[in-house]
Amino acid sequence: MxxxxxxxxxxxxxxxxxxxxxxxxxxxxxxxxxxxxxxxxxxxxxxxxxxxxxxxxxxxxxxxxxxxxxxxxxxxxxxxxxxxxxRKLEADDVHDLYAFRRILECGALRHAHATDESARGTAVDAVRRAVEAGESAAAAGNWVDVGTANMAFHQAIALFAQSPRVDEAMRHVLAELRLVFHVMAAPQTFHEPYLNDNRRLLTHVAAGEFEAAAQSLAAYLDAAESQLVTVFA
Amino acid sequence: MxxxxxxxxxxxxxxxxxxxxxxxxxxxxxxxxxxxxxxxxxxxxxxxxxxxxxxxxxxxxxxxxxxxxxxxxxxxxxxxxxxxxxRKLEADDVHDLYAFRRILECGALRHAHATDESARGTAVDAVRRAVEAGESAAAAGNWVDVGTANMAFHQAIALFAQSPRVDEAMRHVLAELRLVFHVMAAPQTFHEPYLNDNRRLLTHVAAGEFEAAAQSLAAYLDAAESQLVTVFA
DNA sequence: AATGAGGGATTGTTGAACAATTCGTCAATA
DNA sequence: TATTGACGAATTGTTCAACAATCCCTCATT
Missing domain, CATH: 1.10.10.10 (Winged helix-like DNA-binding domain superfamily/Winged helix DNA-binding domain)
Structure with a gap:
């Protein structure tokens, strides 16, 4: 050698x-x-x-x-x-995107109990970083950064699946959703009310309460979807 | 008018x-x-x-x-x-494909309780048709048709999600998996032992026991994955 | 108001050409 | 012998020009 x-x-x-x-x-x-x-x-x-x-x-x-x-x-x-x-998104598209998100993100959380400890740790860290970035951006009134932090939050949730395919699918879904955010009346502050939910989800995943996190996230996504479809009314 | x-x-x-x-x-x-x-x-x-x-x-x-x-x-x-x-699949690819399948298919089943009744009915029908097609093909010794019927079975499971995106993702995953089936030693009879599992899952979804179906399917996929990775040993 | 016939503009597809890169071969060197 | 480096053939990356097929608008006809 x-x-x-x-x-x-x-x-x-x-x-x-x-x-x-x-x-x-x-x-x-x-x-x-x-x-x-x-x-x-x-x-x-x-x-x-x-x-x-x-x-x-x-x-x-x-x-x-x-x-x-x-x-x-x-x-x-x-x-x-x-x-x-x-691409111009219709109400049906938004509905389907959130249906897909529910399956991907909640599925990732439900899989979290089975992921090895180191990967779970990095996922929790990524979630924590996204939450803190969102909160500090909101404190500074920087709504654009609040939005990107929210995207990073959900991308971090997908990490629990420990699957490259889930990662990529999540990335594509979030990129698509941006098409809706920009046609909203007030896209600047859309993500702001979810900062509390993100923080709460962080405490859940940090404590290993993944089933509770999944159910909380499902309700979270339902609310976001119904808020979003009003754009098309 | x-x-x-x-x-x-x-x-x-x-x-x-x-x-x-x-x-x-x-x-x-x-x-x-x-x-x-x-x-x-x-x-x-x-x-x-x-x-x-x-x-x-x-x-x-x-x-x-x-x-x-x-x-x-x-x-x-x-x-x-x-x-x-x-494409030449590695063991990691198979692992990821099955992780993705677990999330998609089990997610679809867990969503089934929320799908409207008519869509649920057509999904159950599609599952039933796939099961029966597989059984009759096995009775005739036509192993190729057993394989396609098994594919159709899982594609039908994805219908419960009532989501075009889940459908398409499922179709892509199954197409990819075919790359593995062909490099196996005995691809003809790979799907045959799962006919009983399919039948059991059918009775579950027909009875509306979706959570039980999801758990049963998860174990099912685990077994199939571990059987499949032996190809790369 | 509906139909149908131009005609311009854009896309679909082809073929050829050249630049950039990979890969195998082989000689030179230590 | 093993490594290095240069050379050259073959393949891909990209561009360009051309033509066919199609869409879409306009306008005349009824």
């Missing part, structure tokens, strides 16, 4: 993704994604291939590839021979 | 998908998908753009688009500057 492998080489595997070059299509998708999730691209807007391709300096083919990526994340809808549009 | 709308026009909406033309990329993806899920394309195989494009008579660009579709379904993996390969 050569002397070069002293054990630290294996750790490099974790950094593989860092140096992974991104395709142009992926980078294009990134800039469009942030524009969409930040609400700077109104739902229903049609995205012209020629126009955007020229603006970003990429060919139509590459741009179409980026469109496919975002369509798969349901941030764009692709209508054959008509073009791609920024 | 014009006399042309006698009510039957609304029913046409259901057939919209039938006449929906499919892009060539989607059709190419379809033919590749069946080849993969039927096990006629060994995991790890590299799919050459030029070769396959010539064989199917489509340009490289459209073929690449089809590759992206299948990569999103995790049936192919796309390595930058290296090409696309038929």
């Amino acid at each position: 050569p002397v070069t492998t002293n054990g630290w080489v294996e750790e490099l595997g974790a950094e593989r993704a860092a140096l992974g070059r991104a395709s142009t299509a992926r980078r294009v998708a990134d800039v469009l994604r942030t524009r969409i999730t930040e609400g700077r691209l109104a739902p229903g807007t049609r995205l012209s291939e020629e126009e955007i391709g020229a603006a970003l300096g990429v060919s139509r083919n590459t741009l179409r590839e980026a469109f496919r990526l975002l369509a798969h994340e349901r941030l764009l809808v692709h209508e054959f021979n008509r073009g791609v549009f920024v | 014009p006399v042309t709308t006698n009510g039957w026009v609304e029913e046409l909406g259901a057939e919209r998908a039938a006449l929906g033309r499919a892009s060539t990329a989607r059709r190419v993806a379809d033919v590749l998908r069946t080849r993969i899920t039927e096990g006629r394309l060994a995991p790890g195989t590299r799919l050459s753009e030029e070769e396959i494009g010539a064989a199917l008579g489509v340009s490289r660009n459209t073929l690449r688009e089809a590759f992206r579709l299948l990569a999103h379904e995790r049936l192919l993996v796309h390595e930058f500057n290296r090409g696309v390969f038929v």
Whole structure:
């Protein structure tokens, strides 16, 4: 065995993704994604291939590839021979998104008793960090950060499932929900009333009371959903 | 109101998908998908753009688009500057797939008490049909049909969630799992021992005992997972 | 008001071309 | 012998230009 492998080489595997070059299509998708999730691209807007391709300096083919990526994340809808549009959510979509969230998040919490101790600890830590970040942002009146902290909170809840697929599904769901937040009347303060619920859930999961946490979260999501569907009334 | 709308026009909406033309990329993806899920394309195989494009008579660009579709379904993996390969599942993948299934299927069952009666009825019917199809296929010794009936069974379980997203996630998970079935020693009879479990679950959901069904299904999935990971030992 | 025929604009798809990268081969070196 | 480095073939990444197919708006007709 050569002397070069002293054990630290294996750790490099974790950094593989860092140096992974991104395709142009992926980078294009990134800039469009942030524009969409930040609400700077109104739902229903049609995205012209020629126009955007020229603006970003990429060919139509590459741009179409980026469109496919975002369509798969349901941030764009692709209508054959008509073009791609920024996703516009209906009341049914919100209902389904919350149904999915209930299954994912409550399922993660109910699985928590079976996750190994170290992973459970990191999940609890992530939840705690999100709660504290939300509270301090609210104290500073920074409502945008309150929103992102709330997103981080629910993403942290999903960690209890200890499943990459649950993680990804959760990420996609939250990105989709952003499309609704921006069409609300007062998106700035939407998340603020849930800070108390988040804190309460934190005490539950920190104490290992996962079933109670799951039931509390289910009611929580019901309330949020019914508050959200009023946008479409 | 014009006399042309006698009510039957609304029913046409259901057939919209039938006449929906499919892009060539989607059709190419379809033919590749069946080849993969039927096990006629060994995991790890590299799919050459030029070769396959010539064989199917489509340009490289459209073929690449089809590759992206299948990569999103995790049936192919796309390595930058290296090409696309038929997905090869590891033991971790199987573990995660079953973790995801536990959350989806048990979550669907636990939601069943809240689904409206008509949807619950159709779900129970779908479960029953799958169970009976599996049993008659086993009686005829047709193991391939036993496998598809088992897939249909779990897809029917997902119906209790009454959520399109759960449906789609379930469909993707089952398609992925087919990649494992084909590398097993005896894939023909893998599903046969679960016929009794399916029948028992049917009696549970038919009687409205959803919590019992969920717990039974969890144990069921645990057993299947541990049986499946032995393939990688 | 409903129908039908242009016509412009946009998407769907192709083919070719070039740049960038991977991978195998082989010689040079210690 | 094992390692290094350079070379070259093959493949992918990306662009460009072109054409077919389709949508959608306009306008004339009835």
